[in-house]
Amino acid sequence: MNRFSYARPDDLAGAVAHAAQPSARIIAGGTNLIDLMKYNVERPVRLIDITRLPGLNAIEPTESGSLRIGALVTNGTVAYDDRVVARYPLLASAILAGASPQLRNAATTGGNLLQRTRCYYFYDSGTACNKREPGSGCPAIGGVNRIHAILGTSEHCIATHPSDMCVSLAALAATVHVTGPNGERAIPFADFHRLPGDHPERDTTLEDGEIVTAVELPPDDFSAHFSYLKLRDRLSYAFALVSVAAALDLEGNTIRTARIALGGVAHKPWRLRAAEDALSGRPAISESFARAAEHLLSGAKGFGHNDFKIGLARQAIVRALEQATAGTPQSQTDKRIR
Secondary structure, eight states: OOOOEEOOOHHHHHHHHHHHHHHHEEEESTTEEEEEEEEEOOSSEEEETTTTTTTTEEEEOOTTSSSEEETBBBHHHHHOHHHHHHHOOOHHHHHSSSSSSHHHHTOOOHHHHOOOOHHHHHHOTTTOOOOTTSSSSOOOTSSSSTTTTTOBBBTTTTTOOOSSHHHHHHHHOOOOEEEEEEEEEEEHHHHHHOOOOHHHHHBBBOOTTTTTEEEEEOOOOSSSEEEHHHHHHSSSSOOOEEEEEEEEEEEEEEEEEEEEEEEESSSSSOOOHHHHTTTSSSSSSHHHHHHHHHTTTTTTOOOSTHHHHHHHHHHHHHHHHHHHHHHOOOOOOOOSOO
């Protein structure tokens, strides 16, 4: 681990000023950043501790009926908040599917959005990695790539985004609020994370010095028909091979609105509006769900070891939508798939 300076500003303006300096990194829970520093993947010159900033650690309703979650609210607090459980159970379920209780009690909402890939090569500073060192190459392409992406890849990177929480936020069409040197702005969740393209080192659309301050959940009601289905190598703490956040608004057995987002398959949570629109007005049956899966996985490409993910994702999408239709969401305590 390299030497670094440490600052703990008293207000948001001070934090933004520190964050705008070269090689500065924001730290709160530290559940990902500290590991990356130990592995010499991240080598910040400055750490900016925002844990004492006022106004970022509350869950509050807004006048428009949405729910605003401060960036410093822990994942554990969000998962068990009565308002979240009642109105956004998909989010609560996704958080409980990820990490361990100890990590959920330390990890923050803002930090979860910014966690980095678990690609083997990214974590190994002795190997090439375009995400860690642009232009050095991507050994996952043609290498060991069982956990890697099948959608939205580029010739420079096939890493996946690791968050469960973010998959549900994508399905719920959340908004990310940030503050930076140029003031405040609101970023639709679909625009917050990036595909790798020619710059896989950039995970998000944040500008220099910008700090996540909150996530806002819209007032749409998907509390009755939802499911977060996570498929992984073991039932205990593990990252997703494929995950599906599914939410439906039904009138009888007809779909009025559908929301579907995938995790473990791309550089960002994968949501495709065309797949959701294709379900509108259709009966909530397996045949409709299979067509939606084909839309979502259009263009999917395996790289050898991860070819199985395409078929796995297709089945998982149908199963998650069936669970949502029946109002029997996947249990995050008894993880056997019903």
